[in-house]
Amino acid sequence: MRTSAIRAASAALLGVTLLGTAACSSDQPSQNTEAGGTAATEDAETEPAGAPGEDNAEAEGAADGLVAEPIEVPEKSVGTREHPLPTGAEFVDGDWTVTLGQPHNGWDELRDADPYIEEPEEGTEYWLVPVTVTYTGGESAAPWLDLQFGFVGEDNRSYRDWCPVIVPDDLMEVDELYPDGTAEANVCLPVPADARGLWSVSSEWGDPVFFTAEAGGDDA
Numbered sequence: 001m002r003t004s005a006i007r008a009a010s011a012a013l014l015g016v017t018l019l020g021t022a023a024c025s026s027d028q029p030s031q032n033t034e035a036g037g038t039a040a041t042e043d044a045e046t047e048p049a050g051a052p053g054e055d056n057a058e059a060e061g062a063a064d065g066l067v068a069e070p071i072e073v074p075e076k077s078v079g080t081r082e083h084p085l086p087t088g089a090e091f092v093d094g095d096w097t098v099t100l101g102q103p104h105n106g107w108d109e110l111r112d113a114d115p116y117i118e119e120p121e122e123g124t125e126y127w128l129v130p131v132t133v134t135y136t137g138g139e140s141a142a143p144w145l146d147l148q149f150g151f152v153g154e155d156n157r158s159y160r161d162w163c164p165v166i167v168p169d170d171l172m173e174v175d176e177l178y179p180d181g182t183a184e185a186n187v188c189l190p191v192p193a194d195a196r197g198l199w200s201v202s203s204e205w206g207d208p209v210f211f212t213a214e215a216g217g218d219d220a
Helices: 002-046 051-063 107-113
Strands: 090-093 096-100 124-135 147-153 182-192 197-203 206-212
Touching (some): 090 197, 107 124, 124 147, 147 182
Antiparallel strands (some): 090 096, 124 182, 147 197
């Protein structure tokens, strides 16, 4: 009888122990799940802002004045037929710095230099253009070889022939210039009488540069 009671008590104790162990085992996954959920929530709260935040920062920078610089509009070209330079203006063409004086009908000066000069062909006048040239290149060069002078009339024709006469202080008589050498001389061009147009200077290095002055009359 006593033995049976002991066995019954032992069986009951064993059952309680097994139930407790089972209960502990069933609670462990729940705790892990709760821990995992808490960690995920913390990660979601501490995650840094993405691209939208960067866009906002750029927008704020633009609002603070950090904007692109404006495009510079180049100034209109001068020395072209559309925008000629005035006589007396200095310009650089390759290795030469050139200044044109006021062109004028040079018949009186030419006749003083050569009393036996023949008159130009009918409808043509001999015009003198005072020039100042400075050589800025290396070694040496002759201005009458490097520089070409001309006249462009309203008929869109160019006139570049040299006058077939004795010209006082003729540019063609200027010998080679060395660096920083300067010469003042005259260029004589036969142009149509009473023509209107532009005077030009060009070299083998660049495009013609145009000057506003009128041929025809005593002084343009």
